[in-house]
Amino acid sequence: MRNKKKKDEKRRFNLTKRWKISLTIIGILLVLALIGFAAILYGGRLIVNEEALILDTTTTIETANGEIIGKLYNENRTMVQIDQIPDHVKNAFIAIEDRRFYEHGGVDFKSVFRAIYKDILAMSKVEGASTITQQLAKNLFLSNDKTWTRKSKEVMAAIYLEQRLSKDEILELYLNEIYFGNGVYGIETASNYFFSKSVDDLSIAEGALLAGLAKAPNGYSPINHPDKALNRRNTVLHSMEAAGMISTETRLVEEGKSIDLAIQKLQANPWADSYIDLVMKEASDEHELSIDELKRGGYRIVVNMDDNTQQIAYEKFQEEPYFPGNMAGVEGAFTMMDQETGKIIAAIGGRNYQLGDLNRVMVKRQPGSTIKPIAVYGPAMMKTDKYQPYTLLPDYAIDHNGYVVSNADNVYSNAVTIYDALKYSNNAATVWLLDQIGIDYSKEYLQKMGINLQDEGLAIALGGLSEGITPLQMMESYRTFANAGKMIDSHTIDRIYNKNGEKLYQAEPSETEVFSPQVAWNMTEILSEAVETGTAAAGEFSKALAGKTGSTEHPFVKGQTKDAWFVGYTPQYVMALWMGYDKSDKEHYLTGGSSYPTSLTKAILSEMDSRKPLAESFTKPDSVKNLPKPILLPEITNLQASYEFGGFSIIKGKLSWQGSDDERVIYRIYREEDGIDTRVGEIEGETEFIIDNALFKSNRYYIVPYDPLTKLEGIRSETIELSW
Structure with missing residues (x-):
């Protein structure tokens, strides 16, 4: 009895010891598993580049009416959120690429073991077992080579992504990241490119076709290999049926559809290129959006271009007769x-x-004479007490400390109004006027218009600048x-x-x-x-x-x-x-x-x-006055003189002449007497003048037309005598 008791005690001790050893081993294995899992997560964290999770997205430049005139991208991709993608499109990718997507934690070990078995038999890496998460990890963070090292990194990155992101977030990234060939990235861009429609309008067959491209976008291209693309699409439909995602009836209906592409080719718009470059410069200078950021950031930029006007200007610029040059290449x-x-x-x-x-x-x-209104005449007329449109300026060659300016035609009139000096682009008067108002005064106005000149000479008046505008x-x-x-x-x-x-x-x-x-x-x-x-x-x-x-x-x-x-x-x-x-x-x-x-x-x-008809005329603001039309001083002809009786003067002299129809012209009457010419009167708009007590005065007279706007006299008439 005693020996039996000892044997039982020894058996219990051994059993307890075995349990302790087993628990210890299990504990060690759990710890090792946790350490291994932590190592995998840590390794995955090292592999995963957080910035790469932000996919490059195409920036579009479009007009106010929604016409896209340009795209900027590294990868032509339009992002779309997961809830905008129909279930049948998502299911097509899951069915053909990773049927157990919602069940695994990033790695489908059943598929992995099958792939390893086949790799061992072949003594090389021949079959993949990549889940959608693994494909995403490979595409974002790793190369495409088939090595055990790359595969290990892929597994670690996939497990880390599964811990960090939800299944919907992973699927959204995946569907937006995929390359579909022809320079197209992402499901939304692919939908537009192949079918000219958004992803939310894709049919089951169209979604299956795009899902079939994920494995080999060039090999299954519906453009280059339509038969292969059709077979691949039908394979996807069978996978969807096998996974219970669609019924057999639906599969048969969708299989019976032909591939009806509506390719949306990226049109080249050479007429818009100048404008697009101007947009990119403005985005960089004013909004701190570099070209690199625009190519990655997926911005939508609405611009002010009128595409009709832009194309009209572009087409006119192609017409050679408008560009005179001694050689080709006039710009x-x-x-x-x-x-x-x-x-x-x-x-x-x-x-x-x-x-x-x-x-x-x-x-x-060099702006030439186009600078005259902004640098000289505009600023001068702001001095309203000195300069008005009909103010006279000297019109002859003047030496400005060695700077002598001539008119383009070398014709001078001694005096010219601001109106005519600007209308006919008179050089001499313009330089004289700048000298009078001052270069610093002129530059103050130019600075208000965003033009900062380093120049200090009177050549500014004629657009002779060191740098230009x-x-x-x-x-x-x-x-x-x-x-x-x-x-x-x-x-x-x-x-x-x-x-x-x-x-x-x-x-x-x-x-x-x-x-x-x-x-x-x-x-x-x-x-x-x-x-x-x-x-x-x-x-x-x-x-x-x-x-x-x-x-x-x-x-x-x-x-x-x-x-x-x-x-x-x-x-x-x-x-x-x-x-x-x-x-x-x-x-x-x-x-x-x-x-x-x-x-x-x-x-x-x-x-x-x-x-589109343009305006017939300018509309005068209510707060301003119209500028009087220039007065053309007439040549006085047919001057006649006679005596008349009557009135208080008893004998009066009468002068009459042929003048102008412009009633604003003033006629000045001058009398010649003992070598001295005296103005005896003036009359506005009329061509007759009465001289009182004419009998007792000198009887020699002449007429001079006078412009009240310019305060300039015209050419005098001939002299006439009063006679009986």
Whole structure:
């Protein structure tokens, strides 16, 4: 009995010991498992790049009416949220790529063991067992090589992702990340590319076709290999049926459908390239959005381009007759904005412009005479007590401390009004006027318009600058005349949205007063006349237009032109057009002057007008007065003199003559007596004058017409004697 008792005790002890050992082993295994799992998670964390989870998304540039004119991307992808993707589309990918997606924790070990078995038999890596999570990890963080090291990293990254993200988040990333061939990334972009519809409009068959591309987008391409694509699509439909996602009846119906593609090719819009580059520069300069950020960030940028105007300008810039040069390669730049809002509706940076080229809209050029209104005449007329449109200026060659200026035609009239000096682009009077108002005073006004000059000489008056002014700046500066003297910053971007559709920016441009409304209106009337009968009369445009031409002399070829300009405005738009060579040397010069950019601008406006009528005339603001029309002093002819009886004077002298129909003309009557000419009277608008007590006075008289606007006398008449 005692021995039996001892044996029982020994048996219980051994059993207890075995349990303790087993529990210890289990505990150690659990600890090792936890350590291993922690190691996997830690390894996965090291592999996973958090930034890579933010997928590169295409930025679109579109007009106000929703037309996409450009896309910026590293990978052409439009993000879509998981709840926007139909269940049958999600199920198609799950059925063919990872049927146990919602059951595993990132790695499907059943599939892994099967793949390992086949790899061992083949003594190489021949079969994958990647889950959707593993595919996502590989695509985001790893290379595509088939090695055990890469596979181990893939497993660790997948397990880490499963711990960090929900199944829906993983599936959303996966469907947005997939490459579908033809430069297309993500399910939404693929839907639009292959079927011209959004993902939420895809049918079961269409969703199955896209799911079939995930494995080999080029091999199963419905464009290049339609038969393979059809078979692959049907394989996906069978997988969906096997997984209970669709019925047999549905599968048969969908299998019977042909592949009806509606390819949405990415159209090249060369006519928009200049504008797009201007948008990218504005995004960078004003909104701190670099090109790299735009290519990754998925922004939606709504711009102010009017696509009709942009295309009209682009097409006109292709017409050779508008670009006179001794050699091929004459370039040009054109920009136009809405004068009320500052929205840039068109921008042409070159005649054959491609993205990234030199955008001549932003290149500084010598402005020539287009600077006269903003640097000289506008500022001068702000001194209302000294300078009005009909103020006389000296018109002859004056030596300004060694700087002698001549008129373009070398013709002088001794005196000229501000009105005519600007209308006919008189050089001598302009330089004289700048000298009178002062260079510093002029530059103060230019600075208000965003133009900062380092130059200090009187050559500023004629646009002879060390650096120059851009077409964009010239356009903005003339807006002051188009809109009551106020400056506004031009802009291409109206709104910016992030990839989640949240508005980040809305343009609200502010204005700066530069000139008074009266000076602005005076300038509009003068520059309108310049277009009608002055230096800007070239070309054809029947509606309202005010503007100024400009040209610069070629530095190496005497008598030829380096830069040619027209800057102007209609009641709706302000524009600037430059033409010339990028490189000005003895071999490159314009053979025509400012009449060419003037004619080209009018051709653009005429085409715009034919599609949507432009304004017939400028509307005078209520707060300003119209500028009187210039008075043309007549030549006095048919002067006659006679005596008359009657009245208090008993004998009166009567003078009559042929003058002007303009009743504003004043006629001054002069008497010659003993070598002294005396003005005895004047009369406005009439061509008769009565001389009292004429019998007892000298009887020799002559008439001089007088302009009350310019305070200038005209040519005197012949002398006539009163006689019986």
